[in-house]
Amino acid sequence: MEKIELTKALAQGQQMLAEVTHESGGVRASKCYQCGKCSAGCPVAFAMDKTPREIMRLLQLGLMEEALKSHTIWLCASCDTCSTRCPREVDIAKVMETLRIIAKKKGYVAEKKLDQFHDLFLKSVERNGRVYEMGLVLGRNILGMQPFKDVELSPAMLLKGKLALLPHTIKDNGEVKKIFANVRKRGGKV
Amino acid sequence: MKRVGVFICHCGSNIAGAVDCEKVAENAKSFPGVAFSTDYKYMCSEPGQELIKKAIKDHKLDRIVVASCSPRMHEPTFRRCLESGGLNAYLLEMANIREHCSWVHPDDKEKATWKATELVRMAVAKVLKNEPLQRSTIPITKRALVIGGGIAGIQAALDIANAGHIVDIVEKEPSIGGKMAQIDKTFPTLDCSACILTPKMVEAANHPNINLITYSEIENVEGYVGNFDVTIRKKARSVDMTLCTGCGTCMQKCPTKVPSEFEMLMTDRRAIYTPFPQAIPNKPVIDRKNCRYFTTGKCRVCEKICPTKAVDYTQEDELVTQRYGAIVVATGFDLFDHSVYGEYGYGKYKDVITGLHFERLINASGPTMGKIKRPSDGKVPKDVVFIKCVGSRDEAKGKAYCSKTCCMYTAKHATLVREKIKDSNVYVFYMDVRTPGKGYDEFYTRTTDQFGAKYIRGRVSKIYEKGDKLIVRGEDTLLGRPVEVEADMVVLATAMVAQPDAAKLAQMVGFSYDQDNFYTEAHPKLAPVETHTAGVFLAGACQGPKDIPESVAQASAAAAKACGLLSKEEMPTEPIVSCVNEAICAGCGMCVPVCPYKALDLKVIQERAHGKTITRKVATVNSGLCQGCGACTVACRSAALNLKHFTNEQILAEVDALCL
Amino acid sequence: MKYAYYPGCSLSSTGIEYDMSTRKVAKALGVELWEIPEWNCCGASSAHLTDHLLALALPARNLAIAEEQGLDMAIPCAACYVRTKATEVEVKSSEEMQKTISEVIERKYTGQSRARALLDVFVNDVGLDSINALVHKPLKGLKVVSYYGCLLVRPPKYGFDDPEDPQSMDKLVEALGATPVDWAFKTECCSGAHAIAKSEVGLPMIEKILAAAKESGADCIATACPLCMCNLDMRQGQAGSKFGRSYNLPVFYFTELMGIALGIKPEELGVNKHFVDASGIIKKLNEAEGRRETA
């Protein structure tokens, strides 16, 4: 196993750690005492390459890149189980969220499919003001990704009146577009 | 002409590093009344004190100012120094130029030097107004009170009694013994708890100098060191202690069953009961809340059955007042209520128990006769999970501190399960294993090595029932992988917390407690068994989580302190007390409720005015009770109250020195 | 009782029966729902992973519209609820945030209008007694596990119910005459949107919940979230075939169960739109009802 150059890692990681704390509204990974309660309760841990606790540890030691490149931060389902139970009151879910945002800015996207899903989702919101689920299905196919598994479910959904063929749009969608524009003006990457 | 000597201490570099001490000494020479001024590296040292004494003689000094550290540190030193130099101790004034100056202004020598000079100026102004004061003495009542009859209380009482003093133990339960009586075996030697505790209980009961006052509580405390007047409520036992022989017939015949607190509600006791077979005193009490006669008016079975006619339903609570010279508080601890943990089932899973439940389950006289059976269905558990730090080291749901004993008792429990159930598997979820103590780490090593307990480093996130199993989810943080155990029983090492009534007792006796309601020692290193209140000492787990050896050691230490006090006939009192100028006291009584030590009262005096004798009320100070806090002096509207050594005149002299 | 109603995107498509039943039940209970005109998507499940500010701003527009009317918002979807609640809490917590958000949405929102979960509104504002008094067809004998999902009661500081062992839905189904069944998976995560984009992660999570529900002996699951519904109902077949099991566990929105108990026709509530056929349960309830009436 590759050894960690702690002196270097700590020197490089401090600034990034400060960024995570800032971006997450004050969540301090340094509070974590590595008990693992978050990871024990995490419903997605079975699919993760690093447990949530290990992500906290990477941050503590300044190994930011490794955290940003992990699948874990994308697989986190934002269920808040970890944050609810952490004895040190670390908002782990918020850290995951923050790392994902930073990772995206830096172009590290370990889980492309999940990322694209969120992109499509938001595109739909920006364009129509609301989400148009059939659009999500088609969009994924057009982008040439693995065919959407739910295609098999789609006819049934249509039949039950559960999938709309046309996008739901709100009339005065100018406002929502403006929200996106204003967020971008403030440096938001959306 | 008053002649003041000024002595400026460098305190090594503590003061001299930030203050130009020579300059301060030089400046002081010009202050009114100063006849001599100098500086020195360590004023408190032997040569430093000699310097002062010599100066007193050589320069005919009659009052002294020492500018150094806080008077909390060295005022007694310099007072003694003045006395051996032939001056009254109260003609000393200290200017604190360390805590109040050099330590807080380390970076600006010029300003710090100016400030030190001004502090000395004030001290000189005050010392010129100081009066010689005489200490008096108060007698000491040679009797000690121990509150709480657990192992700590018993040990403290035995030590004081063996030193020849009378001791009363007040215990709120029907028997002494405390938590140690509930414990089965004790780490790290695994000797039987009862076997080592009961001899001490018997010794205490039979000791000519010890009185056991069980089933009793403290109702009120007045007075001060050497003379505490304590009111004790002896709860009605409903059994005449002088007639009862402890035969126990009544307990067999009583028809009312009540879950036994001693057995952690896992089995029943009767309404007339002793908490456990080796109880001391071994004479029952009637639990009136549950007794059929007291709740319905019918029954009286025990009264009929008792061969000595000891049962007495008409007994009432009795209040007795006794005077004590010293008090040892040994009220012990309580266990954290784990029902705040929703993820562990909010306390509703029957087979999720605490360590103390477990102690009863393995005890030969416990509810299962010492066979480990789980509470829900009486099955012998095969897979047993222990979870440490439940409620400890958890700011979110419990306490921030470590409970100190649970690492060791969990290792003990793990060992005992492996020993008693041959085909069992033991899983201990832990965050750290904290085993400092003689033979402790060796004990833990044997638990894993010899007894094969599996230690898994990680906090458990969830427990839930699945069929008749308990699913325990954790992370093995050493491997970085989630783990799951299908357990038959889960034992939680719940935190040691303060007694629910800890704060109330502390307020009543008058000493302080911390944010967790554990009692505060006077100094965490140098006065670990004293409280801030003279004459009140601490022993055992009421001061913080502790195991038996530590509780016993602290109990003996507290006993030594108490004996030190009781061995004297009388003790000197501080003359810094409030006094009343009766001529101007209006007798309004405003000061009386203000005094936190109940030292003030109103009295009637007679005096002659315009040829007539009149009577009127004036305030009076009990100098034994007065602690010199000064609260009354500011409450008095006619300025009739003055605190000696801090008189209005003295304080104003300081203010004038600084401001005029 | 009047609330600004925020159906959210799912309730006009995959969660259409949640919308149908909500409107019917609210009417029966005398709760007036004023649908926010031209409401926009709250960004749930995606915006907060992409940009904090966007995630706060999207729901703020809806809140601002509700605030203009002086109304609190009633939100059926758990995901929409938690995102909207987050905005309310953030805006309330700092003036600076309030200013930023108002600038971004170009509307005024001060935190006056509160985000309320529909379940909370029914259980705590309308009250279990009033609901119970209106029950026509008690759900006698129906064993229900309440599935709150991970979002509805977390984080605890927003909560109207306990984060580990919530009770409000259990109490509600009890008030409807059904038997609530206790289980340990009330707030376990169903994987949310993962089931769409990453089914190899989503399906095992869904399977765990279904297995636990089956194990508990319940006849059906009650839920308060269209995403949970999608995962537990629509994907029940997928999850089953992946793990070689068949669960046959109908899933209801709690509002559907309320509607049935209040005597509203199941089709009007959208119960026929489920993937896992619920007609067996409806039939059994009707039979029991018939027996009671003839008896």
Ligand SMILES: Cc1cc2nc3c(=O)[nH]c(=O)nc-3n(C[C@H](O)[C@H](O)[C@H](O)COP(=O)(O)OP(=O)(O)OC[C@H]3O[C@@H](n4cnc5c(N)ncnc54)[C@H](O)[C@@H]3O)c2cc1C
């Ligand atoms: C599960 C468990 C296992 C343990 N195993 C071990 C072990 O193997 N070895 C070991 O060294 N330590 C062990 N300990 C620790 C041990 O229990 C304590 O160190 C010890 O009991 C402390 O003694 P104590 O006298 O200070 O307090 P306690 O034992 O709590 O005694 C206090 C006494 O004061 C009484 N009291 C309380 N309040 C009042 C009041 N207001 N007025 C009058 N009386 C009052 C109580 O009724 C009680 O009798 C264990 C602890 C637990 C929880």
Ligand code: SF4
């Ligand atoms: S639960 Fe909290 S303290 Fe424990 S490992 Fe996770 S983040 Fe760290």
Ligand code: SF4
């Ligand atoms: S919020 Fe993310 S990391 Fe935390 S428990 Fe849920 S899925 Fe796991």
Ligand code: SF4
């Ligand atoms: S009260 Fe009477 S019966 Fe009961 S133990 Fe005492 S002597 Fe025996």
Ligand code: SF4
């Ligand atoms: S003694 Fe051990 S188990 Fe107990 S709180 Fe401390 S670390 Fe945890």
